[in-house]
Structure formats: C-alpha cells, structure tokens
Amino acid sequence: MELLIKNGIVFDPLNGIDGQKMDIAIRDGKVVESVSSGARVIDASNLMVMPGGVDLHSHIAGSKVNAGRLMRPEDHFRDPEAKTPTTRSGVGSTVPSVFTTGYRYAKMGYTTVFEPATPMLKARHTHDELDDIPILDKACFPLFGNDVILLEYLKAGRIEEAAGYVAWMLEAVKGYAIKIVNPGGLEAWNWGGNVLGLDEEVPNFGITPREIVRSLCKISKMLNLPHPIHLHPNNLGRPGNYETTIETMDCVRDLAGEKPVIHLTHVQFEGYGGRDWLSMSSEGVEIANYVNRHGHVSIDLGQLVFGNATTMTADGPFQFQLYQLTGNKWTNSDVEVETSAGVVPYFYKRSNYVNAIQWTVGLELALAVRDPWRVFLTTDHPNAGPFTAYPKVIAWLMSRKARERVLSKIPRMARKRSNLSSLDREYSFSEIAVVTRAGTARSLGLKNKGHLGVGADADVAVYPLNPREVDPSKDYKKVRKAFGNAVWVVKEGQVVVEKGEIKTAPRGKTFWVKPDIEEDVLRLAAANLKAKFREYYTVEFDNFIIPEDALARPQVLKAG
Amino acid sequence: MVVVKNVLCSFCGCVCDDLEVSVEDNKITGVKYACALATEKFLHSQEERxxxxxxxxxxxxxxxxxxxxxxxxxxxxxxxxxxxxxxxxxxxxxxxxxxxxxxxxxxxxxxxxxxxxHGVGLEAIQDVGEPTGTLGKARHRADLIIYWGCNPSQAHIRHTTRYTAFTKGLFRSQRKDRKIVVVDVRKTVTSKTADLFLQIDPGKDYELLSALRMAVRDMEFETEAVAGVPVEKIEELAEMMVSCEFGMLFFGLGLTQSSAKNENIAAAISLVRDLNLKTKFLMLPMRGHxxxxxxxxxxxxxxxxxxxxxxxxxxxxxxxxxxxxxxxxxxxxxxxxxxxxxxxxxxxxxxxxxxxxxxxxxxxxxxxxxxxxxxxxxxxxxxxxxxxxxxxxxxxxxxxxxxxxxxxxxxxxxxxxxxxxxxxxxxxxxxxx
Incomplete structure (x- = not known):
C-alpha cells in the first residue's frame, strides 16, 4: 500500500528538517523516496507534520496499573467511552482501560509508548495487557534495583555473573531496559522500612544504593543495551531530595560514554529543596544546571498537571508515606524476590502551595535544561497527571503567557520559592518534536522511530495547525487544541486516525531486547539460576520463562 | 508412556505448577505431586463426560x-x-x-x-485499597500467618506446604520460625495445626476485626468477650500481630460471605493497614477457581x-x-x-x-x-x-x-x-x- 502525505509543514529534527514544506512518501509501512501515481494522497497543505510521538515513560499496563483500575471506579464513572463501529468500549480518565489507552494516545499523534516498571514475575501480565493495547508499539522495563538474586551477586562482588543474570532475565521476560526504583529501599520495605540515602546500607545485604546503581549502570553498558539504566532514585517525593538526585546522577559520572549512561525519570518528584513540607522549594534549576554541565545524564519531566491523578509506583514506602499524608485509599502490592508497588489516588490542587511548587519544578527543568535531546516530556502518567494532558504541557513549554496565567493563580509562597517566573524561554515547534518523539526515540535506541527519513517506520502525525501562521507564544490555546487531536495519524503506513477519529485499530509491536552477551555466558547464567530457582520463586523455572510466541507481535532488537 | 513435567494445576487458585502427569495412548494414567482434589480432576477428566x-x-x-x-x-x-x-x-x-x-x-x-x-472483597478494595503481595512473600518472610474463615488443609491443600507453615523460605527455614493463627466458626483440620485458634460466633467477623483494631491501638475493652472470643485472646492475637516482623492474613469465604460481606473485608483491610504503621503486614484472598x-x-x-x-x-x-x-x-x-x-x-x-x-x-x-x-x-x-x-x-x-x-x-x-x-x-x- 502506498501513501503520500502532501505539502505538509514538516518538523523532523533528526534529519534537520525544521518547518519545510514537503511530501512524505510511504510504502509497505516505511518512509520511502517516492511513490507511484496510484498512491493515496493525504492533503496536508498548511498543516503541521511530525513523526509519530514516542513516550518513554507512561504506566499503561501491568499489575499495578490494573490495581489502580480496581481502585478507581469513581474515576471510571466520570469518563466512559461507548463502542463505535471502529472502536471497542472502555473507560478513560486517569487509569484508562487498554483499548481507550491506545485510541487516546493515537488521537494525540503518539504511536510508541513504553511501560516503565514491570516485576519480572508479573511480566506475563504486562505483556497480556500490552498485547491488548491497540495501534501503539510498546515495550516494558523490568525492575532490577531490589532484586534479591541480583543483590546477592553484588554483595559477593560477582558483577560478571550479575550481568549474565540480568541478560538472562531481560530475555526471559521480554524486557527492554534496566529499571531501578528506589534502589535498596524496596528491599528494606519488606520489613516496613526504607533506605534514605545513597550510602545507607540495605538491611541484610550489606550493600548500598550507590553500589546497586553503579553496578547496574556497568551491566547496562556491558550488555550494550539500547537505553541506559532508567532510574527512579531514593527519597522520591520528599522535601530536600534534590541533593540525593544530584548525587545519584553524579555517582556514575566516571562511567560516561558517548551517549547518556543514566536516565533519571519523572525528575519533578525529585527536585525539592527545604527540610519539610513547610519549607519546601523548587530546585529544578539546580538539577538542570547539573544536567547542563554533564552529558552522561538524560531526564524526563514527570510534569505535574493540576486535577485528578492516580499515583502508582514500585516505590512501596513512598506510596505508604503518601497514604499517611493524604488518608486516601492505599494499595500495596509486593512481589516475592523482586520489588514492591503502591497505588494512592491524588488530586493536585492549584491552591495548595506544595502542589503548586511541584508544578513549577517540572517546567523549570524543561526550560533550564538547554539541550532538548536530554530532557523529555512526560507526566509519569498517571502519577503527576494523565497522558491526555500532554497538549497542556506543550502549551506551557511554548508560551510564557500560558505559564503566567497559571503562575498568577498559584499561592504567592509557591511563586516565591520557584525560579519559574524568571525563565523566559519558549520552546519552538522543532524543540517540541525533540522532547516528544525525536529525542525519546534516540534515547530508546529506536533507529526507525522519531524521524521521517527514508527507511523510517511510517508513523506520522498531521496536526490541524499552520505553524507558519500561528504564534504559539500568543495563540497557545490553538497549539494545545492541535496537539490534543491530530487530523491524520499514520501507523506503519496505515491511516489509523482520519479527521480526528479512529479509523482502524491494528495491533502494534512489542519490542524486546536481546542483550549483547556471549552465548556460553548466558547458558551458564541460566544453569546457575535454574539450580537455585526453587529457593527463590514459587513458580518453576520453565514456567517462569515467557517464550517469544506468548507475545502477540514481538519484535526483537539485538543489542550492540 | 510420556511423563510431562512442570504441569500447571487447573483446579484451585493456588495453581501449583510442579505437577508431573503420565500419559499413555492419549490417556492420563498418573499424576505426581498434586493434592487429592487435583489428582481426582486430572485422573477423571477424560471420563464421566x-x-x-x-x-x-x-x-x-x-x-x-x-x-x-x-x-x-x-x-x-x-x-x-x-x-x-x-x-x-x-x-x-x-x-x-x-x-x-x-x-x-x-x-x-x-x-x-x-x-x-470474593467479589465483595473487590468492592472493599474499591473503597479502601489493599495491602497485598505474592505468595512467595509469605514463604520467604512471614513469621505470622493468619487464616481467617478458610480451611486450606481441605480446600487449598498445598497452600500450607508451598507457601506458609511447612515451607522453607529465604528468611524462615522451618515451622517453628512461624506462628500460625486460625480464626473460624468451628474447629478444622487447619486449626489443629495452629499455634492459636480463635473460635468466633458465626456472622460476627466484623465485630472481632473491629475489636482487633482497638487492641492494636491499645484501647481498653469494657466487655469480657467480643464475637464469642474472650478479650484476653483478642489481646493475645493483637500482641502477636504487632510484634511480628512480617505478617500475612489469608481469608476465605467465611469472611466474604458472612453477614457484613464487603464491610468485613474493608474492616480486615483497615486492620492490616493499621498494622503497617507498626510492622509489615499483607493480606491475600484465598481465591477458589x-x-x-x-x-x-x-x-x-x-x-x-x-x-x-x-x-x-x-x-x-x-x-x-x-x-x-x-x-x-x-x-x-x-x-x-x-x-x-x-x-x-x-x-x-x-x-x-x-x-x-x-x-x-x-x-x-x-x-x-x-x-x-x-x-x-x-x-x-x-x-x-x-x-x-x-x-x-x-x-x-x-x-x-x-x-x-x-x-x-x-x-x-x-x-x-x-x-x-x-x-x-x-x-x-x-x-x-
């Protein structure tokens, strides 16, 4: 099948295209030089064209997301989606059902979304859900930062064997990158505790979060994984935590390579100054300054959006603390050997000075980090707000006026404790394309995503906006509206959104990574693990492994 | 004859996955490691049909x-x-x-x-959430196991040997490392192996759970007994709960389907939630199918x-x-x-x-x-x-x-x-x- 997206105003930063009028030719799911005269033509005259959006951190599938769904009937009641001839029914709001998740992302022009926290024992559940999310390409990040077997290898100083273990696990559960959440803290949470600093010992294991982060960073490099370690550091959500955040980034500085070796995620939750909630301040600029000076780090925002949210992380102790703080309902879900998780509903109020400061942290980060290739747009969906709020965040990034409107309404104390009002920067369309697709695709090592060069996956979004006429700084409402509802979205060469509605909902791929490791090392790791597997897990070794054919549309990516 | 290993059991919610099934001429001739209930299902699945x-x-x-x-x-x-x-x-x-x-x-x-x-339990979670975890958490860490309104020895037969009382975990190596408590309206096979058994009046689970929440919060009782259980026993259990390192409450239909239904489970969740302010405590329903x-x-x-x-x-x-x-x-x-x-x-x-x-x-x-x-x-x-x-x-x-x-x-x-x-x-x- 051939398709020609004609006369669009194209933003394709990976190929140096910045608002040029051009055609995008598509054949058999790929971007090509040209197509025959029989190709279907989409008239994109005076409309903005970008590669399909790529989200590297959004909780869309798996055990804790489903726990969130179970806890939020009051949330679903507000936002039902009826069945149509082309779509399944569902519910939306902060923890949407799977079909609705796919449709709403697609309508915003997103075509690739990664689920960032999967316990290995429950990876089959994650893949079950990912398979059910229509249209999008996906992947998941397994959680290694508190894995007992890994901690034992590290305690014994056997990093080579630890690397073999991680490689085996990634392949066994069809994962994509190494995720670390509150390193060591979740192991302590098994006894109701936590670990509050990079050098505090993990109970029973005699190692520190610093050693865990450094070792996994080394392992990630040894295995040549396409995406660096993806880290949710210690002390998330606590006043004064920005120091831990900077220390954590700094602890792998000597491991720097050509590309970033550590990705800190939802940094908004990690950029607080002060000693307690009363003295809390925004330190987004401090963190941004560190990022500006050090090329080995990338971050994503976790931008807060006022309104309804459902917080869910593998960080069990943090979620318990949030429950105590709010008195809202609380779910905790621990997974043997590996990790914990928690869910607490939350409502972010503009009138609450803590929430207002949180709002400024994310924007400070986005505006003060100079290199857009190392800062990405997320709301840590649904933690700081649902992914459907991305257009709002884009408007804030592109328009000082849009920010001022909110700034004028937040408590004065919050304004005073943030540098946001002094930041004049306004993102260009090209920079938006970087932080929402080109940069994220590059960070994930997806060579065929995030751009529209010949050979790229034909994932394209056409937005109802003429970037040559609209001044985003003034007309930010038009920008918000356009990014919220693409006119056309093409996925693998198929028109999935037409005139803003879902036209068809094909099944997307699930990426997984085959780490770069010698086969005999991998075999040895498997044999070692098999010998002791029953001591740790309550399932059998053979039943634990997820064969590739258990996934509906797997796509392996060879590391290296 | 073919022996199939690591077979999953499709009987109860434990889904044991270590069974061995012998097959000869498309006929199941033997089952190893399965409990009595599952063995019958496997052996007779091809008959009476x-x-x-x-x-x-x-x-x-x-x-x-x-x-x-x-x-x-x-x-x-x-x-x-x-x-x-x-x-x-x-x-x-x-x-x-x-x-x-x-x-x-x-x-x-x-x-x-x-x-x-167990639907009422899900309704309770919609109201108050749920501190839970996988079965391996009980196996590796729990030094206090409570079975409330369930009788695993007859309904989830391998539950105690795979996950709780009679299993070896990373931090608990033998039976005496753990305390087992049973709360039920009658003596059961499970209660016979328990360290503490509370016999409760039928339909009074909500009262007993509320009393336990009081005891956990060190509140005084103005009565001799709640739900047919003497206050001393309630305080004894509360003390065991507060002083354990890692507790896990398993509950069955005795709790979900007695009179207060979802309110029973909400009370149990609230108790477990309170306990997490003092120690580590999780819970899990004993799902049937x-x-x-x-x-x-x-x-x-x-x-x-x-x-x-x-x-x-x-x-x-x-x-x-x-x-x-x-x-x-x-x-x-x-x-x-x-x-x-x-x-x-x-x-x-x-x-x-x-x-x-x-x-x-x-x-x-x-x-x-x-x-x-x-x-x-x-x-x-x-x-x-x-x-x-x-x-x-x-x-x-x-x-x-x-x-x-x-x-x-x-x-x-x-x-x-x-x-x-x-x-x-x-x-x-x-x-x-």
Whole structure:
C-alpha cells in the first residue's frame, strides 16, 4: 500500500528538517523516496507534520496499573467511552482501560509508548495487557534495583555473573531496559522500612544504593543495551531530595560514554529543596544546571498537571508515606524476590502551595535544561497527571503567557520559592518534536522511530495547525487544541486516525531486547539460576520463562 | 508412556505448577505431586463426560452437530435484548477476552463467579485499597500467618506446604520460625495445626476485626468477650500481630460471605493497614477457581471493572446489586444467558435458578453440569490445562500459561474457539437483521 502525505509543514529534527514544506512518501509501512501515481494522497497543505510521538515513560499496563483500575471506579464513572463501529468500549480518565489507552494516545499523534516498571514475575501480565493495547508499539522495563538474586551477586562482588543474570532475565521476560526504583529501599520495605540515602546500607545485604546503581549502570553498558539504566532514585517525593538526585546522577559520572549512561525519570518528584513540607522549594534549576554541565545524564519531566491523578509506583514506602499524608485509599502490592508497588489516588490542587511548587519544578527543568535531546516530556502518567494532558504541557513549554496565567493563580509562597517566573524561554515547534518523539526515540535506541527519513517506520502525525501562521507564544490555546487531536495519524503506513477519529485499530509491536552477551555466558547464567530457582520463586523455572510466541507481535532488537 | 513435567494445576487458585502427569495412548494414567482434589480432576477428566453437543427437544435432549449447536447459541444471544454472559472462572484468559467482546457486541452483562464469592472483597478494595503481595512473600518472610474463615488443609491443600507453615523460605527455614493463627466458626483440620485458634460466633467477623483494631491501638475493652472470643485472646492475637516482623492474613469465604460481606473485608483491610504503621503486614484472598483471578483481571483491564459489567448502554457500567448476575436473575431482568465454565444452577439462590430455567440458556462446559440440564443448548468444550493451553492467574495475580498434553474428544473445542465461533455467528445474524 502506498501513501503520500502532501505539502505538509514538516518538523523532523533528526534529519534537520525544521518547518519545510514537503511530501512524505510511504510504502509497505516505511518512509520511502517516492511513490507511484496510484498512491493515496493525504492533503496536508498548511498543516503541521511530525513523526509519530514516542513516550518513554507512561504506566499503561501491568499489575499495578490494573490495581489502580480496581481502585478507581469513581474515576471510571466520570469518563466512559461507548463502542463505535471502529472502536471497542472502555473507560478513560486517569487509569484508562487498554483499548481507550491506545485510541487516546493515537488521537494525540503518539504511536510508541513504553511501560516503565514491570516485576519480572508479573511480566506475563504486562505483556497480556500490552498485547491488548491497540495501534501503539510498546515495550516494558523490568525492575532490577531490589532484586534479591541480583543483590546477592553484588554483595559477593560477582558483577560478571550479575550481568549474565540480568541478560538472562531481560530475555526471559521480554524486557527492554534496566529499571531501578528506589534502589535498596524496596528491599528494606519488606520489613516496613526504607533506605534514605545513597550510602545507607540495605538491611541484610550489606550493600548500598550507590553500589546497586553503579553496578547496574556497568551491566547496562556491558550488555550494550539500547537505553541506559532508567532510574527512579531514593527519597522520591520528599522535601530536600534534590541533593540525593544530584548525587545519584553524579555517582556514575566516571562511567560516561558517548551517549547518556543514566536516565533519571519523572525528575519533578525529585527536585525539592527545604527540610519539610513547610519549607519546601523548587530546585529544578539546580538539577538542570547539573544536567547542563554533564552529558552522561538524560531526564524526563514527570510534569505535574493540576486535577485528578492516580499515583502508582514500585516505590512501596513512598506510596505508604503518601497514604499517611493524604488518608486516601492505599494499595500495596509486593512481589516475592523482586520489588514492591503502591497505588494512592491524588488530586493536585492549584491552591495548595506544595502542589503548586511541584508544578513549577517540572517546567523549570524543561526550560533550564538547554539541550532538548536530554530532557523529555512526560507526566509519569498517571502519577503527576494523565497522558491526555500532554497538549497542556506543550502549551506551557511554548508560551510564557500560558505559564503566567497559571503562575498568577498559584499561592504567592509557591511563586516565591520557584525560579519559574524568571525563565523566559519558549520552546519552538522543532524543540517540541525533540522532547516528544525525536529525542525519546534516540534515547530508546529506536533507529526507525522519531524521524521521517527514508527507511523510517511510517508513523506520522498531521496536526490541524499552520505553524507558519500561528504564534504559539500568543495563540497557545490553538497549539494545545492541535496537539490534543491530530487530523491524520499514520501507523506503519496505515491511516489509523482520519479527521480526528479512529479509523482502524491494528495491533502494534512489542519490542524486546536481546542483550549483547556471549552465548556460553548466558547458558551458564541460566544453569546457575535454574539450580537455585526453587529457593527463590514459587513458580518453576520453565514456567517462569515467557517464550517469544506468548507475545502477540514481538519484535526483537539485538543489542550492540 | 510420556511423563510431562512442570504441569500447571487447573483446579484451585493456588495453581501449583510442579505437577508431573503420565500419559499413555492419549490417556492420563498418573499424576505426581498434586493434592487429592487435583489428582481426582486430572485422573477423571477424560471420563464421566458427555462429549456431545446437545439441544433441547420434546422434554429431553437430542444429539446435534457442533455447527447446529453453535448456531443455536448464537441465535439465543442475537435475539436477546439483555442477555447475561456468566461464568469465566474455570477457563483461560484468552476465552474471557472473547467473552467480553461478545458481551459488548450483544449489549449484555458480563459477570464472573466472583460475584457470589470474593467479589465483595473487590468492592472493599474499591473503597479502601489493599495491602497485598505474592505468595512467595509469605514463604520467604512471614513469621505470622493468619487464616481467617478458610480451611486450606481441605480446600487449598498445598497452600500450607508451598507457601506458609511447612515451607522453607529465604528468611524462615522451618515451622517453628512461624506462628500460625486460625480464626473460624468451628474447629478444622487447619486449626489443629495452629499455634492459636480463635473460635468466633458465626456472622460476627466484623465485630472481632473491629475489636482487633482497638487492641492494636491499645484501647481498653469494657466487655469480657467480643464475637464469642474472650478479650484476653483478642489481646493475645493483637500482641502477636504487632510484634511480628512480617505478617500475612489469608481469608476465605467465611469472611466474604458472612453477614457484613464487603464491610468485613474493608474492616480486615483497615486492620492490616493499621498494622503497617507498626510492622509489615499483607493480606491475600484465598481465591477458589484456578482462574477466577484472571477473570477479574482481564475484565479490569478491558473494561475498568472486575465483574458485573453491564454493556447495555454501549459502554461498561458497574453497579453490583443492579448489574450482578444473581440480582439480575432474581429480578427476572435478563432474557437469555450464556454460561461458560460454571454451574450457577448449583450455586445461585433458588429464585435466580428458577428464572434461569425460564429463559433461553446456552452452556459451554467440558462436563455435563446441573446448568446444562436446564439449558436449551449445550456445547461441550475441552479442558484448559489438559486438552488445550491458555493463560491463567494465580490467586496472587501471577500469570502462568497452561499446556496441552492430551487430545480432547472430537467435537470438544477449546472454549476460546467455541466463543470465537459464536461471536462470528452473532455478527452475521446482526448484519442480516
């Protein structure tokens, strides 16, 4: 099948295209030089064209997301989606059902979304859900930062064997990158505790979060994984935590390579100054300054959006603390050997000075980090707000006026404790394309995503906006509206959104990574693990492994 | 003879996955490591079984071809205004997914057996959340195990040997490293092995849970006993709870189906939540059928709700009491039913069963159940975990995949295929209309 997206105003930063009028030719799911005269033509005259959006951190599938769904009937009641001839029914709001998740992302022009926290024992559940999310390409990040077997290898100083273990696990559960959440803290949470600093010992294991982060960073490099370690550091959500955040980034500085070796995620939750909630301040600029000076780090925002949210992380102790703080309902879900998780509903109020400061942290980060290739747009969906709020965040990034409107309404104390009002920067369309697709695709090592060069996956979004006429700084409402509802979205060469509605909902791929490791090392790791597997897990070794054919549309990516 | 190893057990919510099954000439000849209940299921799954599609005729049943039976089932659903699609706990998640799509297509109600079982626990979680964890947490860490309103020694037979009292974990190596407590209305096989047994007056669980919350908060009692349990015993248990390193509460139908129902579970959750301010404590329902957890999970991710999902408005709605199977049947609101892998005629209230007998019913089940005897059409199916493989969720939400090791009898398709067939036929009937 051939398709020609004609006369669009194209933003394709990976190929140096910045608002040029051009055609995008598509054949058999790929971007090509040209197509025959029989190709279907989409008239994109005076409309903005970008590669399909790529989200590297959004909780869309798996055990804790489903726990969130179970806890939020009051949330679903507000936002039902009826069945149509082309779509399944569902519910939306902060923890949407799977079909609705796919449709709403697609309508915003997103075509690739990664689920960032999967316990290995429950990876089959994650893949079950990912398979059910229509249209999008996906992947998941397994959680290694508190894995007992890994901690034992590290305690014994056997990093080579630890690397073999991680490689085996990634392949066994069809994962994509190494995720670390509150390193060591979740192991302590098994006894109701936590670990509050990079050098505090993990109970029973005699190692520190610093050693865990450094070792996994080394392992990630040894295995040549396409995406660096993806880290949710210690002390998330606590006043004064920005120091831990900077220390954590700094602890792998000597491991720097050509590309970033550590990705800190939802940094908004990690950029607080002060000693307690009363003295809390925004330190987004401090963190941004560190990022500006050090090329080995990338971050994503976790931008807060006022309104309804459902917080869910593998960080069990943090979620318990949030429950105590709010008195809202609380779910905790621990997974043997590996990790914990928690869910607490939350409502972010503009009138609450803590929430207002949180709002400024994310924007400070986005505006003060100079290199857009190392800062990405997320709301840590649904933690700081649902992914459907991305257009709002884009408007804030592109328009000082849009920010001022909110700034004028937040408590004065919050304004005073943030540098946001002094930041004049306004993102260009090209920079938006970087932080929402080109940069994220590059960070994930997806060579065929995030751009529209010949050979790229034909994932394209056409937005109802003429970037040559609209001044985003003034007309930010038009920008918000356009990014919220693409006119056309093409996925693998198929028109999935037409005139803003879902036209068809094909099944997307699930990426997984085959780490770069010698086969005999991998075999040895498997044999070692098999010998002791029953001591740790309550399932059998053979039943634990997820064969590739258990996934509906797997796509392996060879590391290296 | 072939010996198949690491076989998953498709009986109870424990989903043990270490069974060994011997097969000779497509016949199961032996089962190793399974409990008594599961052994019987495996050994007799190929007998006592009518493999024929049946249709009601002249006050009895006549054998029909599979195609005719599928046509009839599709017609029943396509002609109904408000059908009930019920069951789902004894089949694969793949079949459940098709069931949801089918329910959406016909604008009916999808309900699973949790509705008369642990569904009230799910309602409690909607209200207050739930501190929970996988079974391995109990095995490795728990030094206090409480079984409340359940009798694993007879219902989840390997629960104590695989996950709690009699197992070796990373931080607990033997029986004496753990305290076992049983709370029940009568002495049971499980209570005989317990370190502490509280015999509670029937229907008084809420009172005892509230009293325990008081004791955990060091509040004084002005009475001698609560729910038939002396205050000293309550305080003793509270002390054990507060001073343990890692506690885990397992609860069964004795708690979910005694008078205060979801309020019982909310009280239990609140107690466990309170305990987390002092120590580490988790809880887990003792789910019955091997994939009832999966039925809830799939419904949750596809519709937002775990059971009792109504599609009559075109979008999912959930309001147990209004949209739950027993209530719909008792009030006579549904005008047809498809029952898959379940036997409501044996387990629902009489008034519900009476109305079920008065509406067109199609049944998809490997065995000839009481419900199939009042059905208009009965479609045989293959056994998940024996004759075909599918995804199932253990009681703690760990997903596993069963495998096929014998051929099903002719005419007995996996229910996922039966349902796909029906869905396809319903769509063609609706197009014609």
């Amino acid at each position: 009518n493999p024929d599609p049946l249709m009601r005729a002249d006050g009895g049943f006549r054998k029909v071809g599979l195609e005719e039976a599928l046509d009839k089932a599709a017609r029943i659903l396509a002609e109904a205004k408000y059908p009930l699609l019920y069951g789902w706990s004894n089949t694969s998640c793949e079949a459940i997914k098709v069931g949801i799509e089918l329910t959406e297509e016909v604008g009916g109600v999808l309900d699973n057996t949790a509705t008369v079982c 091997y994939n009832v957890t999966g039925a809830n999970k799939v419904a949750l991710w596809q519709t937002g709700y775990p059971f009792a999902v109504d599609f009559s408005h075109g979008y999912p709605r959930f309001n147990p009491g209004e949209t739950s199977a027993a209530d719909l049947l008792v009030r006579g609101e549904v005008d047809a039913a498809l029952v898959v892998a379940s036997d409501p005629a044996s387990h629902m209230p009489w008034a519900a069963v009476k109305n079920l007998a008065n509406i067109p019913v199609a049944v998809v089940d490997p065995t000839l159940t009481a419900t199939s005897l009042l059905a208009d059409v009965r479609i045989p199916a293959a056994f998940n975990g024996i004759e075909y493989g599918g995804t199932v969720y253990r009681m703690d939400g760990v997903a596993l995949k069963t495998r096929k090791f014998v051929e099903p009898p002719p005419n007995c398709l996996p229910d996922v295929e039966v349902l796909e067939n029906i869905l396809h036929k319903v769509r063609s009937l609706k197009e014609v209309a």
